[in-house]
Amino acid sequence: MSDAYVIELQGNAVGIIVRQKHEPNTFRFLSALHAFNDLEGREFASPFHAEKAARELWRQRPYIIPVRKGEKAA
Template sequence: MSDAFIIEVADETAGIVVRQDREKTYRFHASLPRYFPLDGKIFSAPRDAERAAQAYSARNSKQKVRAAA
């Protein structure tokens, strides 16, 4: 049996994290291309994955603003 949790950032589904059977960690599976760099990363808890996705989104938003300026 596995446990899965949806990871959302700014009202969009960034991906899910899944814990398989006896594992103590969660693997991130991206659902949107912008989160592909996080795909396959391991987190100790779903909240850690959510924070990472939020931070990644914020970094990319700042880079887009700089590129447009």
Template sequence: MSNTFIIEVSSQPAGIVVRGPGGFQFFAASHRFNRLEGQLFRNAREAERAATRLAGGVLPTAA
């Protein structure tokens, strides 16, 4: 099983996730996905879903 996955949204790079002791940590590839930077996910698919929601404006913006 791979330890690193590239996350894309609409064929554009969102970031990578790297497997670690607590799960998969997200590293943003562009400022658009900085809100996910450093977050841990159970798996790569969960990170991809979060990036897709963020790109679609579904996640609330940070204050």
């Protein structure tokens, strides 16, 4: 099992989650983009849950990740 994962949306790294040594079933979110600072420091049970939270934040504010030229918004 890895200790860190990159969370990507639309090809952009939006955060990194790191397994907590004192609680191996917990991952802490570290924001890679200011737009995802609302998730900074939050703890998640799995990488899936962290990505789900990032997607929900993006769904509420789709403008926080620019769509690249030639791509369609999800």
